[in-house]
Amino acid sequence: MSSVIKSWADAEDEIPQPEVTTNPDGTKTVISYRLNTKGQKVKITQKIKEVKVQERVHPSIAIRKNWSKYGKEKNTPPGPDTRTTQLGEIVELNLGTSWKEVEKQEEEAQEEKKLQNVQRIKCRICGGEHFTSKCPFKDTLGAEAAANELANAEAAAAQDGGDDGSMQNGKYVPRHMRRDASGNLPVQQGRDDSTTLRVSQLNNIVDEDMLRNELFARYGPLQRVTVVRDRDTGDSRGFAYVAFASEGLAEQALNELNGKGYHSLILHLEWSKKKK
């Protein structure tokens, strides 16, 4: 190696000089190396054929072609600099008196194509471009396909049991949503908020006991009473959720107490969950 390696750490990153070999048919093969974006060394083999194109130009143009660059371009190598000179996208110039109509037609054609791409229909039975229910092969192929589908589903279910149900079609299923031993999916148990009222514009001094024993004592027994509090200070934020024993009681409370005063503030009651 002719060049002196300054540091052994750098030796790995060094890129070999490009090799140029001349082929018997007049072409050249250039083998060069470069690092790609991942930092891996890539070998590039290019086969180059040099063609000289002669052009006759005005002598003054030929002279100007050899001028050296100046200004901001002073030290740049010959040839266009990609920082200032780039090829643009191809633009169409369709000359003609009716160019407007031609352009419009083209645009329409493109739009149509787009629409077609979006609305592509695929039949589940034969794969044609129509709805499954309108498939002409529904009677002949349909029964078979349906049977196949059923068989596939069963096979999939069997597989699920095998690997603990944690993977379904290669997709991760969280534990609480997996099938149990008998193959049943867990039931989603949400809180039933149909009997809950949201009570707002409460005075800060009001707490759960006051709500339970003073304000809503007439509508008891109450399931839950929660005053929403600031997480840091523990002060009431001025609203609470109250769950009643039945929806009727809740409605009664809503009708009778909404807009009434309580500890110098006017109460505002509403269903905690919007009624459908």
Add this chain to the structure above:
Amino acid sequence: MRPIKLMGHERSLTQVKFNREGDLIFSVAKDNAASIWYSSNGERLGTLEGHRGTIWSIAVDLETKLCATGSADLSIKLWDVSTGECVYTFDMPTPVRRVEFSPDNKKLLAVTDQVMGQIGTITIFDINYEDVYNQNAEPSLVITTREDAKKVSVAAWTANGKYIIAGHEDGYISKYDGTTGAFIETVQAHGIHNTETNLLVTDIQLAPEDQSYFITACKDKCSVLIDVETFQILKVYKTDAPMNTAAITSKKDFVILGGGQEARNVTTTAESQGKFEARFYHKIFIDEIGRVKGHFGPLNTIAAHPDGTAYASGGEDGYIRLHHFDKSYFDFEYDAERTERAIASGAT
């Protein structure tokens, strides 16, 4: 057609020009350096650095030895094109809106702005080629704006420097004698084709072949072809947007117009409504025959290659787009033209 994007300027373009052979493109923008490019491949030959303000205009002489730039920093600079060296600076009382060499290379015309208490003028300097570093700072001729006319926005020489054509702020075009500066005649070219109120003439370019007629561009959304000698309006090209520039192509009987809605309104509308396309009109049949998209701001300046093989457009977006025409461009003919040619060839 695959355009070459020239991205050497940082601000919107004010003028682009080809030299006589069409191998170099000269461009100036609102930043303070001019750029010179090879038209064949878009390579930048260099930049001309030295102005301290917007450069409004650039001109190049026939031999491509000197070029002149007129700037808003109250100066005109002469440059050696081969080295990029500033050889002389003319100090001016106002910003310079337009510079142009006379066809015999001996004079330089400059349009000074009517601001700062000054009267707008067309000022003419003699250019000394023997010793380019030593120019006469005193103008040889000053044509001040006539009392009955509005200020001059653009001006150009006609063939052999016989006349000076000036475009005014109010849509009038005037003709002055090129040697004495005497006023000859004026014509209202704009403001008579529609009801637009902004009538600023934005560009004047002469026909490349014999300079016997010229085209004007105007903010009134029209472009007009006028004969130099008779000063009659020959053709009117009507568009749907204010025009900033117009060029006449050689080889094909087309004119290229450029413009678009005002730069200050650009952000309020979609690109497709901005009308930022170069428009091709047939010079004789005055039909719009095509458009070229690409810029995303109004076109400020268009220059056609003297051989008619390419054109360059500079936009408010700060880019120059250089288009070399395809074969289909040269093949295009009207049916009338084709039949006429067939008859002519049949007769011979």
